[in-house]
Amino acid sequence: MAKEYKVPFVLEKPELLKFDAFVNNEWVQSKTGARFEVIDPGTDTAWASCPIFTAEDVPQVVETAQAAFQKFARTSPRQRAEWLTKWDGLIKEHKMDIAKILTHEAGKPIGEAAREVDFSTASLLWFAGEAERIEGTVATTSFPPGRRAFTIKQPIGVTVGLIPWNFPIGMFLRKISPALAAGCPMIVKPSPETPLSTLALAYLAAKAGFPPGVITVLTTDLDNTPSLSEALCRHPLVRKVTFTGSTRVGKIIAAHCAQGVKKVTLELGGNSPYIVFDDANLSQAATSLMMVKWINAGQACISANRIYVQSGVYEKFAEIIKEQTGKIVVGHGSVPNTTMGPLTSPRGLVKVINQIDDATKLGAKVILGGHRVLGNPGYFIEPTILKDMTTEMLISREESFAPVLALYKFETEEEVTELANDTSMGLASYVFTKNVDRIWRMFENLEAGMVGLNSV
Structure with a gap:
């Protein structure tokens, strides 16, 4: 029998609380069916659980995102901008509910959590505007003379976002907004400490109209985070990885991506x-x-x-x-x-x-x-x-x-x-x-x- 948890707060929109992973616009379990607990750091008490996804789950998930890419890459920039803008509106509408979830998984004060929602949505509107400003270049060749060289920019493919726990909403939206604006699906792996705020945003993304497979959120526990992340980074259909976290782990992510000569963006530690x-x-x-x-x-x-x-x-x-x-x-x-x-x-x-x-x-x-x-x-x-x-x-x-x-x-x-x-x-x-x-x-x-x- 599955363990029951008591949610320590009340939401105006209870549907925002999701406890399963988000794949192909559906709420799913991992193949093993195993789960890990989400802890309130202010009380050291478990109040929810999420699926433990492993490397075994990765091939099917990536193939689903790749299938979505084939269609999503051909959508118009205006359409992608409209989805981003609608998502922005829905997040702002439910700001305080999202802040409550964040407070109880990350620990930050409710006012600070609400401010994170506010500054994070700026990425959505910025890249909604950038979607229609993706431009190429034209150059005159030196040799042979009299010719023109054209460069066009195209969606690169399936991307992966590895998200830290300290600003899970900010890092999620900052990473996924440019990918979606460019026509690329993203598979997001939130930190084990803070999966629920990310899942709430995924729920609102589906409500905003993003097609199935474009946004994926895979949850896992601390023990399986290295192997799941490695499987995502090394999958041949994954074309770009973005990671925010420690310098030590960043080096590992870079090494995984180097094997497939993948594009990788790292934001690492600071002193x-x-x-x-x-x-x-x-x-x-x-x-x-x-x-x-x-x-x-x-x-x-x-x-x-x-x-x-x-x-x-x-x-x-x-x-x-x-x-x-x-x-x-x-x-x-x-x-x-x-x-x-x-x-x-x-x-x-x-x-x-x-x-x-x-x-x-x-x-x-x-x-x-x-x-x-x-x-x-x-x-x-x-x-x-x-x-x-x-x-x-x-x-x-x-x-x-x-x-x-x-x-x-x-x-x-x-x-x-x-x-x-x-x-x-x-x-x-x-x-x-x-x-x-x-x-x-x-x-x-x-x-x-x-x-x-x-x-x-």
């Missing part, structure tokens, strides 16, 4: 420096830091990890941040006044406690927090601020993905530039200064894909 110079507007720098550090309890790839503050304002800035951080309300995401929820998984809790212990043993001072939240069964840790950090500490080298703010003191621009660039994870950097010349130097000298200048 972002946040630099505050003596002449910065400290209020502005502090307010921005509060946003980019504590969002989703620090579980964001662009989160500020290493906070470098010039010596002249180091102590003052530390006090400002301590005062503002002390106002954070930690609790279950469904409680209205909560401003920071739990970590999404117990693995993250173990990692951050290890990082804090390592830093304090090597001389860092805890000026706020530093412990688990007592008396709560969820994966909660206090917002933590560490001072007097040094380069040999784990946080200096690892992505924290937790609510830990690490403060480093520096003296010169040259010194902090070298420190900021001393990472293999150059995803984002942030600089706060009122010196215009310095702004341009830092913009050019920081080795990061994104650089925030007096902004985040």
Whole structure:
């Protein structure tokens, strides 16, 4: 007899809650019939289950998507844009229901979950507009002379999206929107921690009119995630893979795709420096830091990890941040006044406690927090601020993905530039200064894909 679960919330549209995988616009089980549990990280309680898909399921699923591709690739760009636009409208209509689902599988506060829905739908409208702007090129050849070379862009085929748990709605819509606009189906594998918000969006996509087989969502547990992902990446009918996650796993995905010389897009880990110079507007720098550090309890790839503050304002800035951080309300995401929820998984809790212990043993001072939240069964840790950090500490080298703010003191621009660039994870950097010349130097000298200048 199947285990029964109690859903800990009420939706205005209960049909949004789906507990099976989405294949060919149908809700299906895996071949084995096995299931895994979805845990509320705020209570450490299972409240749903989903099918465990394995590598054995992949061939049939990919062939279904390939059959859909043959028809979907020939639909007009206008039609694809209309489906994307209608999907956008349906998601916005049911925003708070989707946010409730997200809160109970990812842990983030309900207001933060709703904002994720808001910013995520921007991808749908953007690529709905881009669908009709897919253009080729015309060039005059050098040899032989008098000829023209034409280039046209065509849908590449079946794509795969491997989605992380920290922003499951944002990453799903960001990855699938361009694929659909271009005429390509996508098979999405959500993280085991957060499958239900993705399934809710798939339900609305079918309501928006997307044909069967164009959008597929395969769920699986943590143990089967590597083998299922590998089978998807290596299937010969899969032509493009997109992955967001750790650098370690990204290397594995790249190796799988290399075997078939597939196109692959990777957004990997970050160890972002946040630099505050003596002449910065400290209020502005502090307010921005509060946003980019504590969002989703620090579980964001662009989160500020290493906070470098010039010596002249180091102590003052530390006090400002301590005062503002002390106002954070930690609790279950469904409680209205909560401003920071739990970590999404117990693995993250173990990692951050290890990082804090390592830093304090090597001389860092805890000026706020530093412990688990007592008396709560969820994966909660206090917002933590560490001072007097040094380069040999784990946080200096690892992505924290937790609510830990690490403060480093520096003296010169040259010194902090070298420190900021001393990472293999150059995803984002942030600089706060009122010196215009310095702004341009830092913009050019920081080795990061994104650089925030007096902004985040």
